[in-house]
Structures are given as structure tokens and as C-alpha cells.
Amino acid sequence: MASAVERTDEHVREYLTYRGFTNTLKHLDNEIKADKEKGFRVDKIIEQLQQFVQSFDLFSLKEYWLYLDRRLFCRLEDVYKSTVNKLRTSLYRYYVINTIQRGNLEKTQEFFQKQALELQGQPEWRDWFMLPFLPSPEQNPAFLPYFSRQWADTFLVSLHNFLSVLFQCPLLLSFDAEVQRMTSLMEENEQLHQQLFAMQTESRDPKAGDGVILHKLPPYVQNMDRLGDTELDLVSSQRAVSTTTPPSRNFFSTFLPQGRRTPGKTPQMTPGALPSHPPGAKRDPSANQVKAQTRNIQTGLKGHLWIKLDVLFSKLTSSFFFCLQTPERRGEGEDVDPPTETSSKPAEAPNQRSCGAETADGGLSVEQAFIxxxxxxxxxxxxxxxxxxxxxxxxxxxxxxxxxxxxxxxxxxxxxxxxxxxxxxxxxxxxxxxxxxxxxxxxxxxxxxxxxxxxxxxxxxxxxxxxxxxxxxxxxxxxxxxxxxxxxxxxxxxxxxxxxxxxxxxxxxxxxxxxxxxxxxxxxxxxxxxxxxxxxxxxxxxxxxxxxxxxxxxxxxxxxxxxxxxxxxxxxxxxxxxxxxxxxxxxxxxxxxxxxxxxxxxxxxxxxxxxxxxxxxxxxxxxxxxxxxxxxxxxxxxxxxxxxxxxxxxxxxxxxxxxxxxxxxxxxxxxxxxxxxxxxxxxxxxxxxxxxxxxxxxxxxxxxxxxxxxxxxxxx
Structure with missing residues (x-):
């Protein structure tokens, strides 16, 4: 929390400098130097409210409470509104009692004059309008408890505890923590992404060697948008890619509606641009072990980044990569199990094969519309x-x-x-x-x-x-x-x-x-x-x-x-x-x-x-x-x-x-x-x-x- 507070302080300094609030910046620096806790100070909020009460500054007291209500209390559920109203009522009563205890009846009358329109319809204030006219209000049974030290201390402790629970962390600190969390997740996802690409490449290549494996792509794959820069870097670190590979865009945009895609050219695939198996790499003959390792990696992905990889590899691996291979290549001694959807159907021409959902009669429907x-x-x-x-x-x-x-x-x-x-x-x-x-x-x-x-x-x-x-x-x-x-x-x-x-x-x-x-x-x-x-x-x-x-x-x-x-x-x-x-x-x-x-x-x-x-x-x-x-x-x-x-x-x-x-x-x-x-x-x-x-x-x-x-x- 301390590091987040310091980073937020720097953002506030930058803003004050940008606005030219030099005096405010000086006061901020002085208070930061005197601050040792580097965290939330609910006691300072209570002290500020007490200062307004002791100085009879009703306007500042109302404005300060209104700010807390606008920034904090309005976000609460409706069940907590009664608690907020009770605390506001007690704060106003605390102010009125202070004016009477210190003998400033003018401020007492000023309070009821300015607050009459707001308070006259509230039943809890009905008897309080007679307070300025009582000769000894501290001896009246109706107001006697409010003049005791015990009531004032109880109110201040209740307000302190309520703010401590509610105001755990300001919005700026929450934003900073969220940015750091997302950054760490993206770094973790990038590492797992690289491992996953490596394992998929190793399990998909039929044999080790320097030769380039050619695939005849189905029409719907040829029209796909190309890989984005980040994904391209990840792939190139695991595969031997020709220098003629064109710059690319986001692969996942192919799953979005047409109206949300960005324009781009259809990639021209050349034999030199296709992946080859890295020389000297070893392959695990056990497909089950590869799948198990893949599942272990996928369980480590978090949030929406996990969803993208889960969709790509758990939904499309079995059908998508099978469709990338032509019947001729699958027939050359390769031990490749076709997807279950096509196991009961006769072989089709590559351009007619549809990697889609299974219909009720066991056949293949058109390409699945949604995932x-x-x-x-x-x-x-x-x-x-x-x-x-x-x-x-x-x-x-x-x-x-x-x-x-x-x-x-x-x-x-x-x-x-x-x-x-x-x-x-x-x-x-x-x-x-x-x-x-x-x-x-x-x-x-x-x-x-x-x-x-x-x-x-x-x-x-x-x-x-x-x-x-x-x-x-x-x-x-x-x-x-x-x-x-x-x-x-x-x-x-x-x-x-x-x-x-x-x-x-x-x-x-x-x-x-x-x-x-x-x-x-x-x-x-x-x-x-x-x-x-x-x-x-x-x-x-x-x-x-x-x-x-x-x-x-x-x-x-x-x-x-x-x-x-x-x-x-x-x-x-x-x-x-x-x-x-x-x-x-x-x-x-x-x-x-x-x-x-x-x-x-x-x-x-x-x-x-x-x-x-x-x-x-x-x-x-x-x-x-x-x-x-x-x-x-x-x-x-x-x-x-x-x-x-x-x-x-x-x-x-x-x-x-x-x-x-x-x-x-x-x-x-x-x-x-x-x-x-x-x-x-x-x-x-x-x-x-x-x-x-x-x-x-x-x-x-x-x-x-x-x-x-x-x-x-x-x-x-």
C-alpha cells in the first residue's frame, strides 16, 4: 500500500504542477514530509469535521459532508442509507450542542434558520426547534443525553469506524493496483503462451528434420486475418519462419462480427513462410502426455486472457489443425487421429471439408457460428x-x-x-x-x-x-x-x-x-x-x-x-x-x-x-x-x-x-x-x-x- 500511495502522490504533484497550483503544491509537500503512516488517515477526516464544529463553520461542515456523500456514501447499497442519515443527523446535533455549550446562541439560531427547509419535515428534528428557546436545555430530559461526554465520544467512535470500513482505498489507489495486476497477468500469460505454442508445434509436426512441411489451407483459413505482432513474435521464437513472412494483425479478430474488423489484405502464403520442425528437436510420442501438459498450462491462465487461449486450443485444435493437412500428407505414414466429428464420415475433398459443429444426425453442419x-x-x-x-x-x-x-x-x-x-x-x-x-x-x-x-x-x-x-x-x-x-x-x-x-x-x-x-x-x-x-x-x-x-x-x-x-x-x-x-x-x-x-x-x-x-x-x-x-x-x-x-x-x-x-x-x-x-x-x-x-x-x-x-x- 505504501508504494501505491507514493505513486499516487506523484500523480497528484504532476496534476498540481500542470494546473499551476503552486501554493497547494507547497502545502502538499509539507504535509507529505510530516506524514509517517503513508496510508489512509481516517482520524484526519474526523479532526477536520471537529474543527468545523468548534469554529462554528456550518457552511464548510455541510460542504465537507456533501463531498463524502457524493464520493463515498452514494455507492453504498440502499440498506446502508439509513446508517448514513443517522450519522448526518448526529453530526448536526453535535454542532448544535456545541454552540449551546459554548454560549453562542446566535450560531444556534443561525443553524435552525438555514436548515429549516431541510429539517422541518423530518420527525427526528421536530422537538429540536424549541432548543434555542429553553432556559436550561442541558437539564431538559429530552436533550439531557446529548450534553453528556459519553454521547459525543460514542458518536465520534461510530463515525470513525464507519469511515474506516467504507473508505479502505481511494479510487486512484484502486486504479493503480488494477494496472499492476493486469500487467502481471499479461506477463504471465505471455510466458504461458510461448510454452503452449511450443508444445502445440512439437505435437503437430510429424517428424523431425530440416524439411518444410507444406499444407494446403482450406478457403476459410486462407481468408482469415493474419497474426498480430505479439503473436508473430511468439511464433517466430519457436519456429523457423522465413523472412518473407508478411506483417500481420490480430488473429482473434477473425472471430468478431464483420462490422468490427479492421481492413486488411489477404495474406499470400509461400512455401518459405510456412513453419518447419526445428532441427534436432525431440518429440514426445505420447499424445496423452502432451494433452495433459497442455491442460496444466491452461489452468494457470487468468481472466479473459485465459478464455482466448482456452477457446483457441480446446475448441479448435482437434478440427482446425486436422483441416490444415491435406489427405495426401495424412496418408504418408502419419499417425494422426482425425476429429471425432469426421471419424464416421467418408473422406471429402479439402475445399469441401467444413470444420463445424455436429448435427443431430451425426453429420457436419456449416461452420459453427458462435463459441x-x-x-x-x-x-x-x-x-x-x-x-x-x-x-x-x-x-x-x-x-x-x-x-x-x-x-x-x-x-x-x-x-x-x-x-x-x-x-x-x-x-x-x-x-x-x-x-x-x-x-x-x-x-x-x-x-x-x-x-x-x-x-x-x-x-x-x-x-x-x-x-x-x-x-x-x-x-x-x-x-x-x-x-x-x-x-x-x-x-x-x-x-x-x-x-x-x-x-x-x-x-x-x-x-x-x-x-x-x-x-x-x-x-x-x-x-x-x-x-x-x-x-x-x-x-x-x-x-x-x-x-x-x-x-x-x-x-x-x-x-x-x-x-x-x-x-x-x-x-x-x-x-x-x-x-x-x-x-x-x-x-x-x-x-x-x-x-x-x-x-x-x-x-x-x-x-x-x-x-x-x-x-x-x-x-x-x-x-x-x-x-x-x-x-x-x-x-x-x-x-x-x-x-x-x-x-x-x-x-x-x-x-x-x-x-x-x-x-x-x-x-x-x-x-x-x-x-x-x-x-x-x-x-x-x-x-x-x-x-x-x-x-x-x-x-x-x-x-x-x-x-x-x-x-x-x-x-x-
Whole structure:
């Protein structure tokens, strides 16, 4: 800690010199010379507060406490706010008692005059306003304990202990420690990387000698981006590489989406540029021993650097390097075991071989689209999840459970809860605002919508939507402005029981447009043929179109420039649970109560592009069974499917985790690609964020667990 403090002191000196704060720099140097502990001095903070109290400097006392609140206390969980408020109240009382003990009644009256607006609504200060007018307040039973030395000492010790636990290390020191930790990890990873390359080279070369081994590369390998400078240096230290090898870029960029790659030329491979076995090198004939040594090295890798190597060598070694060898080379007495995926298939031509995932019938599919790098669990909820959404920046997640508890948390660089929101009234919906993305909309079951600031951790205001339609089923923020669409529904269902319809009569509902700046309703949309409850809403990329799915099975498309319905059609037998625009926004996808996943052409009203029947665990209602006949049924509330950044793959729910499908133009409409797994209870809502380099899939289940799966996309 001492070395970190000294390095931070140097950074502060540099900043003061840069700003020209010469007097401050002199005082800093003098205090540093007198400081012997070289660490956190909570006693100095207490002394500063006491100095403000003794000098009757109320303004400085408030400003100092406000700084501590802004830099430290605001980061705490909501459960600690009561402790902070009690300490602030005790600090103010400590100030008032000091003014009376020292006979400065003017400062006593000044305190209550300046703090009246802040304190008059707080019940703990109600009796204290009579304090300046009591002839002997130290003898009054209500104030007698506060004039004792024991109370003052107890308060100062409590404040000292609270700050000692809270303020372990300032932000600058934490940053310095993090930089040192990452530097050491990178150095360790570089050493292990070199060892791993050496072992892979030794186990892959068929024989020792000076000859160069030629490989005929498959097309998808020939089009790959080249190795980066760091990797090239590592390879050249282990292999004999010709001087004609071209400069290269990062190999791992080949697994990122096309839009995130940097432009580069296709490498021209020459015989002189290919690796050869180092002369005189010895090979271990035992493949199992090599694999065991490789696993031992991989277990030493830390963090995301370990993930890269694990993906490269545990996922691709068996198939990738096998594909590098032509059938002619494999037939020349080499003892090479092909990957298990191809062991039961006849040999194919090199240009037709696909190193991909295994299909259900045992054959090979096309190249695997995604690799699951990691899967983390967020387990702060204790009941079934209703909604789980990532904000536009991909930095924060908001999750809501059936008990009305909302958690706002981040997962980069570490998983951490930022705020906990408790609601007395039931909550049914949530949505992130587009501008600014720190705001969160919360729809309740009592006809209100709250706007919550996740940075300040407070409610900005609460809007009363409609008392006759109190259930706020869906919220959608326009990406182009400050307005949002709100779906409100009545409590009970209407209709005659004698008619006995095949499906219950949908409840009455309204679709409203609100402005978050003026906090006023702008208009009410017309719902034809009947005012029905809207279950789900979604905007297109610029907010000009709005698609909705209703309880009567009808999808409605609204023109948001004219604020009128453009078209509507009956899409499902039963309710529509979830709707989304396609990537090109020429079609709309929907999931309904009938278990169908349908693609609709928005240019031709009611025309299907494709249709796929999904299992019940993907569409709901979701059922969780337990011991002693326990059974929980949950109607879908959140998003049931989500697309990747290019709109070619879709993530859906299942009983054991998320499922990723590839969208096809033929039959079937969905081709299963990857099962994320990891859940022990049915997944009820999903989300897919591509804001970061690696895609992040969120799957939330009925047992309150949320799985965060990080994926890499493979592109040829």
C-alpha cells in the first residue's frame, strides 16, 4: 500500500504542477514530509469535521459532508442509507450542542434558520426547534443525553469506524493496483503462451528434420486475418519462419462480427513462410502426455486472457489443425487421429471439408457460428424473474422479479450490483430510456410509471397514467426522442360466461404516448376494432414505426409520424406474447400463445414469410414444479426472443437455458445452432446485447437466477 500511495502522490504533484497550483503544491509537500503512516488517515477526516464544529463553520461542515456523500456514501447499497442519515443527523446535533455549550446562541439560531427547509419535515428534528428557546436545555430530559461526554465520544467512535470500513482505498489507489495486476497477468500469460505454442508445434509436426512441411489451407483459413505482432513474435521464437513472412494483425479478430474488423489484405502464403520442425528437436510420442501438459498450462491462465487461449486450443485444435493437412500428407505414414466429428464420415475433398459443429444426425453442419467463452451467474434475486434488460450502452442490466425487487447491476469488468429498488406497489414492466440511458422506466400494477435515475439512485418523478386501467403491461421508449409508449390494462376480464368462447375475452386496455420532459400525456392511440390490452411493444431503429402485440391475437403497426394505425392483422390464436422488428425492418417476428414463431411481411398485410412451432418451454406459460405438489405457473411478461447484432440468429427460452437458432429462408425456418444451458428452472425472458466486442446473452429463470453468457462470433 505504501508504494501505491507514493505513486499516487506523484500523480497528484504532476496534476498540481500542470494546473499551476503552486501554493497547494507547497502545502502538499509539507504535509507529505510530516506524514509517517503513508496510508489512509481516517482520524484526519474526523479532526477536520471537529474543527468545523468548534469554529462554528456550518457552511464548510455541510460542504465537507456533501463531498463524502457524493464520493463515498452514494455507492453504498440502499440498506446502508439509513446508517448514513443517522450519522448526518448526529453530526448536526453535535454542532448544535456545541454552540449551546459554548454560549453562542446566535450560531444556534443561525443553524435552525438555514436548515429549516431541510429539517422541518423530518420527525427526528421536530422537538429540536424549541432548543434555542429553553432556559436550561442541558437539564431538559429530552436533550439531557446529548450534553453528556459519553454521547459525543460514542458518536465520534461510530463515525470513525464507519469511515474506516467504507473508505479502505481511494479510487486512484484502486486504479493503480488494477494496472499492476493486469500487467502481471499479461506477463504471465505471455510466458504461458510461448510454452503452449511450443508444445502445440512439437505435437503437430510429424517428424523431425530440416524439411518444410507444406499444407494446403482450406478457403476459410486462407481468408482469415493474419497474426498480430505479439503473436508473430511468439511464433517466430519457436519456429523457423522465413523472412518473407508478411506483417500481420490480430488473429482473434477473425472471430468478431464483420462490422468490427479492421481492413486488411489477404495474406499470400509461400512455401518459405510456412513453419518447419526445428532441427534436432525431440518429440514426445505420447499424445496423452502432451494433452495433459497442455491442460496444466491452461489452468494457470487468468481472466479473459485465459478464455482466448482456452477457446483457441480446446475448441479448435482437434478440427482446425486436422483441416490444415491435406489427405495426401495424412496418408504418408502419419499417425494422426482425425476429429471425432469426421471419424464416421467418408473422406471429402479439402475445399469441401467444413470444420463445424455436429448435427443431430451425426453429420457436419456449416461452420459453427458462435463459441461460448464463459457463463456467469447473477443470483441476487430470490424469486422468479419477470424482466431482464440491458441498456443501450451495454454497461448496465435491470432485472425485475415477481416480488417487485429491481436490481440494477453491471458485468464489465466485474459483476456488481449498482442499485436495489424496492417497491411497495406491484411492478409489471420496465424499460431503459434511450436518452439518457441511465434512466429506467418502471410500470406498476396501480396505474403509475416511475422514472428512476440509476446513477443518483433516486426517483425523479412518478406519473399517474389511468386509474381505470391500472396494470402497466408494457413500456417502450422512442429511440429518437424523449417520449415513451405505455400500455395500460384493466384489472378484470369482461365477457359472458355462457358464450363459452375458445379463449377468454381479452381485457380492456389503452395505448398511450407520454413525454418524459413535460411529464404529460401526448395522445391516446386508437385500437381497432376494440380497446384491448397490449402485451408487448417495440420501436424500429429511428422510432418512425411501432409494432404491438395484443391479448386478442392481433398485431398492430403504427405510423409514429402521423400517430395513427398503418395496418393490423390477426397473427395468433390466443394472445401475442412478444414482437420484434427484423434486422432489415421489412418484417416483424412474433411469438404467441399458440406456440408459433412467425415472420410477417409489413409491406403485405397479414402475409407470412415463415412459421415455426416452438415447444411450450419457449413460449409459456412457464411451469415450475417442486416437492409436495408445489407448482408455480407464470404467464410471459418479458422478452421471449432476441436477435444478434446482424439479425441472423435468434435467442429463445427453454427449460434448461437459452437456445440460439439460425434464421433460414426455407423449411424449417429455424436451425438450432447452440444451447447455452446452465439453468435448473425454466427460462422466462432473454436479452442479447452486442454493444461490446463480444456478444452477451442474458437468460433469466423462475428460480431467480440470471445467466450471463459471453459469445464470440466466427466469421469466414
Amino acid at each position: 461460448k467463452l464463459s457463463q456467469e451467474e447473477y443470483g441476487e434475486h430470490h424469486s422468479s424473474i419477470m424482466h431482464c434488460r440491458v441498456d443501450c450502452s451495454g454497461r448496465r442490466v435491470a432485472s425485475l422479479d415477481v416480488d417487485g425487487v429491481i436490481k440494477v447491476w453491471s458485468f464489465n469488468p466485474v459483476m456488481q450490483t449498482k442499485a436495489t429498488i424496492m417497491s411497495k406497489s406491484p411492478l409489471l414492466s420496465l424499460e431503459w430510456a434511450a436518452k439518457p440511458d441511465r434512466l429506467l422506466l418502471l410500470g406498476s400494477g396501480v396505474g403509475t410509471v416511475r422514472l428512476y435515475d440509476t446513477d443518483a439512485k433516486k426517483n425523479l418523478y412518478e406519473m399517474n397514467i389511468d386509474e381505470t386501467h391500472p396494470r402497466i403491461l408494457s413500456l417502450a421508449c422512442s429511440p429518437s426522442g424523449s417520449s415513451f409508449v405505455c400500455s395500460a390494462a384493466a384489472l378484470s376480464r369482461s365477457g359472458s360466461v355462457e358464450s363459452a368462447p375458445p379463449h377468454p375475452v381479452p381485457v380492456s386496455g389503452q395505448l398511450l404516448l407520454w413525454d418524459t420532459k413535460t411529464v404529460k400525456q401526448q395522445l391516446q392511440f386508437s385500437l381497432e376494432p376494440d380497446p384491448v390490452a397490449i402485451n408487448c411493444t417495440a420501436f424500429n431503429h429511428n422510432g418512425n414505426l411501432l409494432v404491438t402485440g395484443a391479448a386478442d391475437g392481433v398485431i398492430r403497426l403504427f405510423d409514429m409520424q402521423r400517430f395513427e394505425s398503418a395496418m393490423s392483422w390477426r397473427a395468433h390464436e390466443g394472445e401475442v406474447y412478444s414482437v420484434e422488428f427484423s434486422y432489415d425492418e421489412n418484417t416483424v417476428f412474433s411469438i404467441g400463445e399458440d406456440g408459433k414463431f412467425i415472420q410477417w411481411n409489413i409491406h403485405r398485410c397479414g402475409v407470412k414469410q415463415s412459421e415455426q412451432v416452438l415447444p411450450q418451454d419457449a413460449t409459456g406459460p412457464f411451469v415450475l414444479s417442486g416437492y409436495s405438489g408445489y407448482k408455480q405457473v407464470q404467464v410471459p411478461r418479458g422478452r421471449l426472443f432476441a436477435f444478434d447484432s446482424e439479425g441472423q440468429h435468434v435467442l429463445t427460452c427453454s427449460s434448461t437455458g437459452g437456445l440460439i437458432y439460425r434464421l433460414t429462408s426455407g423449411e424449417p425456418a429455424l436451425e438450432r445452432v447452440l444451447s447455452l444451458g446452465g439453468h435448473k428452472a425454466p427460462v422466462v425472458t432473454v436479452d442479447w446485447s452486442s454493444a461490446l466486442d463480444c456478444g452477451t446473452c442474458l437468460t433469466a429463470s423462475m428460480d431467480g437466477k440470471i445467466k450471463l453468457s459471453t459469445l464470440l462470433a466466427q466469421k469466414s
